[in-house]
Amino acid sequence: MRIRSLLAAAAILIVLGPLPPRALRFPVADHTLVATATAIPNHAAQRRIGRLEVLEAWRLTSPHSGFGGWSALALTAPRRFLLVSDSGWTARFALGATGTVEALRIEPLPRTRGITKSRRDVESVAIAPNGDVVAGFENTNKLRRYDAALTRVLGAAKPTAMADWPGNAGPEAMTRLADGRWLVIAEGPRSGKGRSHAVVFDRVPSDPAAHETRFDYDSEGKGAVTDVATLRDGRVVIVHRRFRLPFGFTSTIAIADPRRISTQHDWSSETIGVIDRAPLSDNFEGIAIDPDPACGCVWVISDDNQSSWQSTILLKLRLPPLKPAGESQAQKRRR
Numbered sequence: 544m545r546i547r548s549l550l551a552a553a554a555i556l557i558v559l560g561p562l563p564p565r566a567l568r569f570p571v572a573d574h575t576l577v578a579t580a581t582a583i584p585n586h587a588a589q590r591r592i593g594r595l596e597v598l599e600a601w602r603l604t605s606p607h608s609g610f611g612g613w614s615a616l617a618l619t620a621p622r623r624f625l626l627v628s629d630s631g632w633t634a635r636f637a638l639g640a641t642g643t644v645e646a647l648r649i650e651p652l653p654r655t656r657g658i659t660k661s662r663r664d665v666e667s668v669a670i671a672p673n674g675d676v677v678a679g680f681e682n683t684n685k686l687r688r689y690d691a692a693l694t695r696v697l698g699a700a701k702p703t704a705m706a707d708w709p710g711n712a713g714p715e716a717m718t719r720l721a722d723g724r725w726l727v728i729a730e731g732p733r734s735g736k737g738r739s740h741a742v743v744f745d746r747v748p749s750d751p752a753a754h755e756t757r758f759d760y761d762s763e764g765k766g767a768v769t770d771v772a773t774l775r776d777g778r779v780v781i782v783h784r785r786f787r788l789p790f791g792f793t794s795t796i797a798i799a800d801p802r803r804i805s806t807q808h809d810w811s812s813e814t815i816g817v818i819d820r821a822p823l824s825d826n827f828e829g830i831a832i833d834p835d836p837a838c839g840c841v842w843v844i845s846d847d848n849q850s851s852w853q854s855t856i857l858l859k860l861r862l863p864p865l866k867p868a869g870e871s872q873a874q875k876r877r878r
Contacts, residue, residue, distance in 0.1 A: 576649060578605035578634070580642040583822050583856070592823075592860070593816030595796065598840065599859035600823060601642060607649050610634060611855055615668040615770065616829030616844040617676070619691075624857075626829070626844060627678060631655030631663030633693060638857075652678065653689065653696055666828070667717035667770065669725070677749055679714030679727060686714065686727075688749035697749075704742040704755040705729075716771040717748075718779060720801050725753075726779065728760055728768045737761070738809060739768050743801075761809040765795040769828040772841060776865065777801065780841055781812055782830045787819075790852065794818040794827040796843075798865065815863060818843075825856045833859070 583600035590597055605611075609632035617625040619635075623646075626634040636647040655663035667679035674691035684705040688698040705714065708729045715730035725748045731739025739760045744753040762768060766783035773779050783795040799812035818824050825845035833840035839862045847853040 573606050573608045574649075575606045576647060578603060578607070578610060578636065578644045578647050578649075580638060580644055580857070582642055589820065589823055592818055593796075593814070594863035595816035596861040597823070597858060598861055599857075601638070601857045603644075603855040603857055605634075605649070609649050609651070611847045611849045613844050613855060614664075614666045614828045614846050615678070616831045616842065617668050617670050618831045618834055618842065619670065619674070621834045624831075624842075625668065625676070627652070627665045627668050629664045629666060629681070629846070630660055630849075631665060635693075650693070652693060666713065666715045666730070667727070669717045669719050671719065671747055675747075677717065677725075677747060679717050681713040681715070681730075682710045684708050684710075684713045686717075686749045688747060698747075698751075700749050700751045700753070702727075702742065702744070702748060702753070702755055704757040705740075708740055712767075716768050716781065718771045718773045719747075720773055720779070721775075721777040722801075724801075726771065726801065728771055728781075730767045730769070731760070731762065732767065741804075741810065743804060756804075756806065758804055758806050759809050760799075761811050763811055765797060765812070765814060766793065769794075770830045772830045772832050774798075774832065774862075774865075775836060778865070780815075780830060780832075780862070782827055782843060784826060784828065791819075791821075792824055792826045794824065794843075796830075796841075796860075816860070818858075823856065823858065825854055827856075827858075839864075 580601040612628040613626040614629045615627040623637045631652045634649045637645045664681040665678045666681045669677050676689045678687050685701050712730035714727045716728040719725050725744040727742050729740040741760045743756045746753045766785035769784045770782045771779050778800050781797050785793045796816045797812035797814045804810050827843045828846040829844040831842050843858050845856040847855045
């Protein structure tokens, strides 16, 4: 999602409009294959964000004109990252404990070059058990499945349950649930208040034969949904984003229980942390679970919108000890 940095009409165009050329960080194409990670000083007041503990904070930079605008995040192995942008670019790299960026690859997704940005606007990714990558495309409300090497398109679908989702608020968040189902959530109202459309698939959602169950998620004022990831206990962690004047973002991280999804009432979540202070606050749009089960951590990435006044920030956050997941309403009714 491109963001205009003009003072006039900032409250609206900062979210909806494209950047003017002079605000773009890459006015000229550059394919230099290098990236750096610079540690963000961790002040005492920012070592905790609500119930979250900040373990690592990095600012990622690269001269490559395809680097940035990251709207989705996945980990393919410990400290090995896959980033996907709203322009159809990918970045894969390993991040050392001291910030070294290794094995860097920056490439476009297959079949995304030579088409308009609106048709290659990826907002969500999730990894299948065999390593295949499923991506959600905003505007077209399409889901594509790629091989693990990101060289081939293996399948695609335009689910019926997503057909009426707004063009610029489509499949913003996606994850494979612990029971093998897949969850996709629309971005929802940009005001951050109200309901977001959502759907659960009984199998990988790029399969046209997947069964769909549609419902609504109520962010309860936390902001527009930007991503979701599945915790080991079966619950999910959801990132929300709200724009605040003059030029800032508030990101709310919350926990929700998929067992409480129902077509009869709105699904909701519990806030565990709010990122709203510099230098850590930005437009966070991606979240992934750290593969180390002993850590209990998530990583979040910000979308800099390829602008000169935002940053690509990568945070490692330790989750609080979570209470055992309670019974779902459906389970209670069956007792």
